[in-house]
Amino acid sequence: MTEPLDWYEFGPVASIPRQSARTTRTDAGQIAVFRTVDDRIFAIPDRCPHRGGPLSEGIVHGHKVTCPLHNWVIDLATGNALGADDGCAGRIPVRIENGRIMLGLTRAKAEVPGD
């Protein structure tokens, strides 16, 4: 919990089309990185707090994504479910350096699972 964050390069901003997501696998599960219509970048675990739906496959609108399985709407900035639904997907710190997306993770979490 108190372990310091390290920054990991995910790839260039341009690798994600607007209003879409790209994913990456880590030990702690799949991460979805979103690019919104106004070019903001957000990263959250790719698991819907409802029943684990792949949020990266949802429709991205504003700073939100709608889960493809049962239409929960998740706030990308906080990972919280919006509206009547209750739950949180979690959130991963993001930094942009020279057009490249950096994700803030603890070392243990960033490991790629062994194939």
Next chain:
Amino acid sequence: MTYISPRPHGRPERLVVVGNGMAGMKAIEETLERAPGRYAITVFGAEPRVNYNRIMLSPLLAGEKSFPEIVINDAGWYEANGIVLHQGDPVVKIDRERQVVRSRAGHEVSYDRLLLATGSSPIVIPVPGKDLEGVVSFRDVDDVERMLDAASAGGNAVVIGGGLLGLEAAVGLQARGMQVSVVHLAGWLMERQLDQAAGFLLQRELEGRGVTVLTEADTAEIVGTERVSAVRLKDGCTLPADLVVMAVGIRPNVDLARNAGLEVERGVVVDDFMTTSDPAILAVGECIQHRRQCYGLVAPLFEMAKICADRLAGIETNGYAGSITSTKLKVTGVDLFSAGEFQAGDDCEDIVFRDAARGIYKRLVIEDGRLKGAVLYGDTRDGAWYFQLMRTGEEIAGTRDTLIFGPAFAGAGAPANPSQAVAALGDDAEICGCNGVCKGRIVAAIQSEGLTTVDDVRRVTKASGSCGSCTGLVEGLLQAALGDGYEASEVKPVCPCTVHDHDTVRRLIRVGRLKSIPAVMQALEWRTPDGCHVCRPALNYYLLAAWPGEYVDHAASRFVNERMHANIQKDGTYSVVPRMWGGLTSPKELRAIADVAERYRIPTVKVTGGQRIDLLGVKKEDLAAVWADLNAAGMVSGHAYGKALRTVKTCVGSEWCRFGTQDSTAMGVALERLTWDSWTPHKVKMAVSGCPRNCAEATIKDFGVVATEGGWDLHVAGNGGIKVRPTDLLCKVKTPEEVEEHCGAFLQLYREEARYLERTAHWVERVGLDHVKARVVDDAEGRRALYRRFLESQRHAQDDPWADQTVRGTTRNEQPALLAAE
């Protein structure tokens, strides 16, 4: 003052009306309301048609309305009120001695009372070439037809005159596919209604839509031999032109009155009771001049019509005192309001508000502590309130500082919302300028008749039934009157991102030639930056259906299934269903399916309820390879994931079955080949049975075909899902070609008219089977046109998404492993 009293012996008095236009018939409507049966009425109209709403010629031109939709009083109304209508027969002479009018066709009719409502005529500027073919004005339905005729060939249009009519003509012609230039003499557009700043914003908006605007441009000559070919300006510049529309102003039609010796100046002179210099003759509308003033908008004409009707009914009034007028431009997506005086004099003070980012400009002109004029551009919601302040001449000293922020602010300082704004209006505030309906009338109708929807209000009061720009105010009134009850209304916005309902969005996409999702959101003022998961897929479909071959599908606005071309499962894997044409398969296909299932360790293989095979539990990363293998065996996507044609179920039919009457299998295959890969508002399922035993369950399909001895019965709008609905019989046809034509036409009508996510069953229940029959069965020409549009759209649609290389990329959206930063 002379009042008209009923005839002692009870014979109805003879009232003759010259002019079957808006003012004349409004006066008659009002008279019939006040004094039913008092007059035997004869109407002469120069135009060969019933009374229609002239201001709707602009939407008629732009394709937003059809003629039947703009008729105000149809033939039945004249008949029901015992009115004799001579259409296409102008009055040529008034004999005031004998109290008789004579028409061109030679009818002579005596009158006790004569009402002149001859309107006005467009001014034609006296330049060389003004009589060439292809030079038209914009006044009646014939003019619109001439314009549409020219527009059907495309090419260039030059509109002379950048006033209200000219600009509406320009935008309409542009919507019809012409290249349009507006030539305007003054320094900025609509200079009589707008100040320079608003004129500039308007010009920029129109130029943004591709209309060329030339100001301070004077026409020297219209060039051409028989037909117009160009317009030459005084500065020497020449504009190519296949059509020239002159819209430089109007002149009251006064010849008839002048020849009859009535007092005429610019218009037919009337007193405050709409009476001409001959007490037996009244006049209303654009042909009159009252207190030195002529009018060219409907709101004042309606006020005149009421005073005139009071007079004809013998009701005492204070008479007509003239009108302050307000103007709105009926161009979709342009919000513009202007009223009163705004050419600021020395004693006037101005309050100006600008928000450049949102394209809003507001200017109020104040004189002697009273509001004298207002120009609103970009946000016109408060127009009615300002207009009311002007008409009542209320002191505004106390609210001066916040006046520009509108009524909500001027009151309690509460945040503005539309129902609050309209609640702040007085009962006599005018809501609908086109039909002269005030707030009190609408509120009373909502309450006494229990109205709950905008359509209801439209039907009962006519408010918002014409140009529609007051729809928001009417909604505000409903909201204020019904509170939460209003939510239950019929007109449901697509989603909370917009105020518009599905039908309006579709219409405006076509009319505004909006061709991308951002363009729709901009023009229709979406409240969110990029919509939501509800509206984006709907817009994507509407655009695809409106502009086949032109609109580029927007993957990020599709539900995952349609983006992945496979069906997402609860564990994040996918199911894949290859198409089996008409339910037929072969050893080769079955072998390919078996190989794929083994090669990619697909856990479940299942026969679906739609006569084909489902491969369930395919991993996302295997999708592209699975498709490639199935493609290699000649199979294509079955669209089991899409709002699209799903399956065409068939039975074995006459080829094998001892009862079969026709080859239902071949018919099914043909229909599937015709319709596969068409995107539709919701999924579409079809079936063909070889005899009335109906083994393919055709009578619970969206389009079902049942073979008979003599041909084919075509059934529509069935549903076997949540609520089972058997089909309705559409018609019977003889040949397979007819089956295909009816099928394509039916699907196209559904594609063009239904709301997104509305199955055919619900659509047909909403619009009525008769409507569908009228379009697809009775109107053979219309059916063929629908079928042609279907084929045209299919020409761009029929590509297998699995074979499409760009689609394969969609499955590869994983980044390589993360790299630690140095």
